[in-house]
């Protein structure tokens with residue numbers, strides 16, 4: 001369709017996505033878009049469906065109905081690694097690092113997920129593979145530096161302080177060279193100073209050209225760093241807008257206070 005060329009280009013679009021797990025409707029006809037270069041907040045009470053959105057966008061659970069479009073193209077039944085290659089990366093609510101690998105190795109493993117070199121050339125150590133390996137090391141070093149954990153490069157992931165493990169998770173996601181970085185409660189367990197530092201970091205990530213989707217419970221952090229916010233409750237989108245509007249939205253306040261909107 002020629003007229004679609006004039007439409008604003010969304011990086012990602014959730015289009016009427018429903019996800020059912022047996023009787024549980026985790027996402028109920030959810031639609032929203034993420035614009036290129038945006039920091040979008042995804043908030044809502046526990047069990048609202050936030051992580052399920054990430055799982056849908058990264059091929060863990062394809063939608064029961066509806067679709068996820070990335071750069072205008074449906075993700076369809078694509079598997080996780082294919083979606084990583086397309087340019088969507090995520091961190092996990094519960095840290096998932098390789099504990100017995102060093103920080104640097106964790107990043108190199110992440111980078112491999114985004115590489116085009118197959119097992120064949122890796123086996124025979126073709127020049128292209130060696131070149132990518134050298135570039136990979138350099139890039140991994142840069143990412144550790146960017147996250148402020150260069151001094152941890154050779155430490156085993158399981159020995160890192162908690163905050164540095166969270167930082168390493170972000171570095172590993174960035175190593176896949178994504179267009180869209182999805183962060184699932186990256187500030188969980190952080191003290192106020194660490195949260196401020198993280199806000200700063202998220203802004204710097206965006207300034208480097210990444211688009212960021214942020215799940216976060218800390219309202220001050222979310223309000224302070226996002227351009228726009230989508231609010232879920234019981235799998236439904238109940239609000240969407242600028243941080244200042246979301247803060248004052250009665251439906252959002254009711255959702256967080258756990259009161260019935262009609263009764264209040």
Ligand SMILES: Nc1ncnc2c1ncn2[C@@H]1O[C@H](COP(=O)(O)OP(=O)(O)OP(=O)(O)O)[C@@H](O)[C@H]1O
Pocket residue numbers: 021024025026044045046047048049050051052053093
């Ligand atoms: N694999 C699964 N099988 C069954 N039910 C699931 C599965 N994954 C999620 N759910 C259910 O879907 C709903 C949404 O869960 P989800 O983890 O997306 O919530 P969330 O908004 O991330 O919550 P939290 O803030 O606690 O992390 C919940 O009722 C949850 O129990």
Ligand SMILES: [Mg+2]
Pocket residue numbers: 050051052093
């Ligand atoms: Mg969650």
